[in-house]
Amino acid sequence: MNSPNTLLQKLLIQATQLDKLGVHLIRIGVAIIFIWIGALKFVPYEADSITPFVANSPVMSFFYAHPEEYKAHLTHEGQLDTAQRQWQTDNHTYAFSDGLGTVEILIGLMVLSYAFSKRMGMVGSILAFLTPLVTLSFLITTPEAWVSSLGDADYGFPYLSGGGRLVLKDVLMLAGAVVMIADSARQLLQTKAAPVAYEAQSV
Numbered sequence: 001m002n003s004p005n006t007l008l009q010k011l012l013i014q015a016t017q018l019d020k021l022g023v024h025l026i027r028i029g030v031a032i033i034f035i036w037i038g039a040l041k042f043v044p045y046e047a048d049s050i051t052p053f054v055a056n057s058p059v060m061s062f063f064y065a066h067p068e069e070y071k072a073h074l075t076h077e078g079q080l081d082t083a084q085r086q087w088q089t090d091n092h093t094y095a096f097s098d099g100l101g102t103v104e105i106l107i108g109l110m111v112l113s114y115a116f117s118k119r120m121g122m123v124g125s126i127l128a129f130l131t132p133l134v135t136l137s138f139l140i141t142t143p144e145a146w147v148s149s150l151g152d153a154d155y156g157f158p159y160l161s162g163g164g165r166l167v168l169k170d171v172l173m174l175a176g177a178v179v180m181i182a183d184s185a186r187q188l189l190q191t192k193a194a195p196v197a198y199e200a201q202s203v
Contacts, residue, residue, distance in 0.1 A: 023183045026176040027111055027121075030128050033173065034108030041101025044085060045077050047094050052144040052163070054096065057137070063096040107131065114184060118191055122184035129177035132170035139167055 040046040051074065054060045055067035064070070073087045088094060107127045114121025139145050145164035149155040160168060 023179060026179055027114060030173060030176055030180065031108040031111040034104045034111065034128070034131075038101045038104030038108060041097045041104065044088070044094065045075075045079075047097030048075055048084075048088060049077065049163075050097065050100075051088070051091075051093055053138045053142050053167075054093075056142045058141065059134075060096075063092060065091050067091075104131075111180070114180075114187075118184060118187045122181070122188060125177055125180035125184050129174060129181060132174040132177070135167055135170045136174070139164060142167075 037046075041050075051064075051070045055064055055070040061067040069087075070091070073084045073091075075081050075084050107124055110120050110124025111128055113124060142163070145161060145167055146157060147155040147159040147161050
C-alpha cells in the first residue's frame with residue numbers, strides 16, 4: 001500500500017506533464033474568444049458597445065465618421081433605439097465592427113490551424129499576441145474604462161469600470177499568446193531538424 005507521501009509524489013510527477021495539455025487548452029481557449037467575440041461584432045449591440053474604445057483611439061478613430069459625437073449616441077445592451085442605431089450606421093460603426101469581426105475570426109482560425117500547419121499556427125499566435133496590445137491601450141485612451149465621477153468617492157484610477165475590467169483580462173490573452181509563440185517556434189525548429197537528422201543517418 002502506498003504511503004500518503006508516495007501517492008502525493010506520484011501525483012506531483014503526473015502534474016509536471018500538464019503543461020503539454022495546457023498549451024493545447026490555451027490555443028483552444030484563445031481561439032474560442034476570438035471566434036465567438038468576432039462573430040458578435042456583426043451584431044449591433046456589440047458594435048455599439050465598442051464605440052467609446054474606437055472613438056477615443058488615436059489609431060482607430062478615423063474609421064468613424066463622427067468619433068467626437070459618440071457620447072450622445074450610446075445605448076445599453078438589449079436596448080433598441082432606432083434613432084441612435086441610424087446614427088451608428090451613418091458613423092460607420094457597423095461597417096468597422098464587421099471588418100474587425102472578420103479579422104478576429106480569421107485570427108481564431110489561424111490559431112487553431114497549428115494542428116495541420118505549424119507556420120500558420122505561428123502567424124496566428126503572433127497576431128493573438130499583438131491584438132491584446134492594442135486592446136490594453138484602451139485603458140490609456142478611453143475615459144469610459146474607469147469609473148466616472150458621479151458622486152461616489154471611488155472613481156478614476158484604479159477603479160476600473162465594467163468595460164475596463166473586460167479590457168484588463170486581455171493580460172491573460174497576452175500571456176497565453178507568449179506560450180503559444182514559444183510552442184510554435186519549438187515545433188517549427190523540430191520540423192526543420194527532422195530532415196537534417198534523416199539525411200545524416202542516410203550518409
